[in-house]
Amino acid sequence: MSPTRPVRIAVQIQPQHAPYARIREVAAELEDAGVDVLFNWDHFFPLYGDPDGLHFESWTMLAALAEQTSRVEIGALVNCNSYRNAHLQADMARTIDHISAKGGTGRFILGTGSGWFERDYAEYGYEFGTAGSRIADLGEALPAIEERWARLNPPPTRRIPVLVGGGGERKTLRLVARHADIWHSFSDAPTLERKLGILAGHGEAVGRDVSEIEVSVEVGRRGIAEAEELHALGATLFTIGAGGPDYAIPALDEWLSWRDGLNATRAAG
Template structure:
């Protein structure tokens, strides 16, 4: 794994799979790869998260397989997969398959799930946040064990991205399993949570400075992004949504990335 000191800044773009036909999503993914983004993400939900609640929407994993075939350079994954929706061994096999389709560009982004409508309409037990986190903690070792058994095996160590900022359970899971940790933290929050993460790492015997730090840019300024980068964040994500995927913010953040990496 690349050391934190040598890790370049990367820009990931989350193409929200909502309010657009798949042809638009396909064209947007091609345009983003041409622009030079580093990672393409979608999300793992069954209904729109904003706008018309019953608007156009597409499923995550089947889309990722198609995007893996369509692209040639970008990494890709969900931001994030919902652990509750699929058997752990199946998740591992699906991830391995997309890893092969993409030639080793798949990121296994995962989390415990939160959108209750998904659960209710698709027949999953919603339970409590704690129960869902416990299920994620239980499933990740199963997923890792399945990767070791599959034939053929993954083409590489599939990076595990874990999303969420809960200090008692989520960050403990991050310390145990994640190659990338994603959150929505501002500067003060990130500084605090990195300290919490380091303590969890000490408890399990892991140097958490090796975990890549990812954060959502949202409405942040370049100056705020600079501050987050100074704390160690190197993967910055930009969200875009249908029906008209606006690439202008992506171009601006790519320019910022290139300037930071050239410094």
């Protein structure tokens, strides 16, 4: 799969180990720097460091970011489907879409997944179930969300992009083929190549051209050389994680320059 769309750089502002005032500053700094997308995550406790450290809730933070920013797209990487009724999720997404529009179209991305962090479930009273039951619940929620969007008044300002996170080859990728505008994974290049082949098979089964789906990958500790391999396979959205308290991203300028060079070459060609 060759890239057919511009490269974008996202930063996941992990809502942990920092006061909200610092998170607000970081969001402004990243938008000013030229980042394309700001993500957070949908958990109730830190995933790294002190397990009982500072932490903030995803959707309320996204609504605040929608009001604070004016250019970047925003979303969770990813929302946990288990924590909220599907119709409520749709309404919340639509509302944030309108908050973010500011006279134009909205900037909200519904990034979602089936959930996995058992402590969230245990301490907040949700049924953890099994990996299979959680992915089945996500499969029921996605069409319900789409149906609710069609009934809301006012409707969303645009067709809200749906990002599905996860690499399960039999179930998750089937949901990606059916519902997603963006697929996010943590794949290295050989894994991404294999999973894209499987995704194409699911697309054929449901009558979907999967070239319509933007391929998103987590940069993690990878460098630009590895990102080049992923880009050659079709990845165009690259996410850098940033955690509190300082949210330092030493190579951000390098990543943005790499993006700009690729996009200039694409535009010229």
